[in-house]
Amino acid sequence: MAETKDLPEEAAIFGKTAHQLSKTGYGPPESYIWTNKIEIDAPLATDIPVIDVSLLASSSDAELTALHSALTKWGCFQAVNHGIESASLDEMRLLITEFFHLPELEKQRYTREGNDIEGYSSCPPVARTQKFEWSDRLHLQVAPEDGRKLKFWPQNPEPFRYKKNAGPLIKLSSDYTIDLIENNFPCTCRKVLEDYSAKIRHVEEQIFRAIAKTLSLTDEDCFVKKMPTLCAQFNYYPPCSKHDQVIGLRPHTDGTGITLLLQDSQVRGLQILKDNQWLSVPIIPQALFVLPGDQLELMSNGIFKSTWHRVVINSEAERISVAMFFFPDIADEIGPLDQLVDEERPKMFNKVTNYKGGYYNYYHQEKRGIDALKI
Numbered sequence: 001m002a003e004t005k006d007l008p009e010e011a012a013i014f015g016k017t018a019h020q021l022s023k024t025g026y027g028p029p030e031s032y033i034w035t036n037k038i039e040i041d042a043p044l045a046t047d048i049p050v051i052d053v054s055l056l057a058s059s060s061d062a063e064l065t066a067l068h069s070a071l072t073k074w075g076c077f078q079a080v081n082h083g084i085e086s087a088s089l090d091e092m093r094l095l096i097t098e099f100f101h102l103p104e105l106e107k108q109r110y111t112r113e114g115n116d117i118e119g120y121s122s123c124p125p126v127a128r129t130q131k132f133e134w135s136d137r138l139h140l141q142v143a144p145e146d147g148r149k150l151k152f153w154p155q156n157p158e159p160f161r162y163k164k165n166a167g168p169l170i171k172l173s174s175d176y177t178i179d180l181i182e183n184n185f186p187c188t189c190r191k192v193l194e195d196y197s198a199k200i201r202h203v204e205e206q207i208f209r210a211i212a213k214t215l216s217l218t219d220e221d222c223f224v225k226k227m228p229t230l231c232a233q234f235n236y237y238p239p240c241s242k243h244d245q246v247i248g249l250r251p252h253t254d255g256t257g258i259t260l261l262l263q264d265s266q267v268r269g270l271q272i273l274k275d276n277q278w279l280s281v282p283i284i285p286q287a288l289f290v291l292p293g294d295q296l297e298l299m300s301n302g303i304f305k306s307t308w309h310r311v312v313i314n315s316e317a318e319r320i321s322v323a324m325f326f327f328p329d330i331a332d333e334i335g336p337l338d339q340l341v342d343e344e345r346p347k348m349f350n351k352v353t354n355y356k357g358g359y360y361n362y363y364h365q366e367k368r369g370i371d372a373l374k375i
């Protein structure tokens with residue numbers, strides 16, 4: 001990429017998103033430059049466990065053992081055979097790409113307000129004490145339905161569907177008409193997200209039931225029942241000429257029960273921290289990358305740990321991802337499950353309500369709120 005000049009700081013940060021900055025032709029402003037070295041080319045974690053969700057659902061002992069081992073040794077896994085067709089995954093990816101390529105004014109209709117988590121923005125809520133991240137995001141609560149803030153749900157990009165079974169996906173505007181005729185409703189961007197959310201909920205339930213089984217819990221639905229809240233976060237990482245000096249997402253663990261992540265199908269960027277080393281997560285286009293969050297660590301009384309991860313930037317190519325976050329209700333008191341506390345494993349954490357509410361305070365400091373709950 002051509003040499004870039006540095007952009008004057010004030011002009012650079014005033015109301016601009018990472019996407020806008022990437023298009024100026026200047027280098028990233030000072031407030032985006034990280035002083036510590038970022039290993040762009042971290043070794044590829046080729047042996048991240050791959051778990052077959054269909055085998056979990058049929059209670060295969062071998063797969064349940066593999067799941068338990070994946071969660072304790074790696075703290076993450078690639079979920080395959082989860083039942084969501086590749087066309088749906090690609091539809092979601094394309095939808096997100098198209099959203100972030102809408103004119104800035106159009107996207108700004110969905111701008112996040114104040115310290116609200118939901119909406120479109122180039123930074124998460126709460127005062128920033130650290131460097132900015134080279135990414136833009138759209139965060140939406142999907143469930144419970146009565147908590148949706150539809151004003152943040154994009155009406156654009158234009159409704160679309162894709163021609164399936166025709167080699168590479170081709171966007172066909174006429175498919176919209178077909179969809180209208182066949183299904184008698186318009187296939188809006190909202191509808192695509194709703195469809196995807198229903199499918200991903202099903203996957204989450206199968207994974208959580210299997211997790212309960214690996215812990216020999218009496219109630220297989222104990223995690224499922226505790227996670228009524230589903231939020232979608234669409235991430236957009238523009239390319240950056242100084243990609244080894246900026247970060248897409250700072251090191252963090254998710255504040256969720258569990259996160260089901262759809263990665264970009266071509267551009268890598270996600271890294272996990274394993275044994276104090278950053279490793280790059282390979283892309284399996286049809287897989288969902290599963291990360292246990294802080295609240296699973298809490299409920300499992302520390303048997304499973306939330307995993308540190310971050311996102312690095314590519315010098316030439318943009319990257320997108322779709323994170324589906326499953327949370328407990330903020331009014332629900334969350335703590336270690338009784339069945340997982342005994343003399344050998346005494347209670348490790350105090351109970352908490354609204355863990356999510358305090359999450360970003362810790363996030364900006366690269367800390368975990370759960371550590372403050374340790375007994």
Ligand SMILES: O=C(O)CCC(=O)C(=O)O
Pocket residue numbers: 233235249254261263269270309311320321323
């Ligand atoms: O973009 C990615 O691969 C990871 C996104 C992520 O960690 C998040 O949204 O919390």
Ligand SMILES: [Fe+2]
Pocket residue numbers: 252253254309
């Ligand atoms: Fe994350």
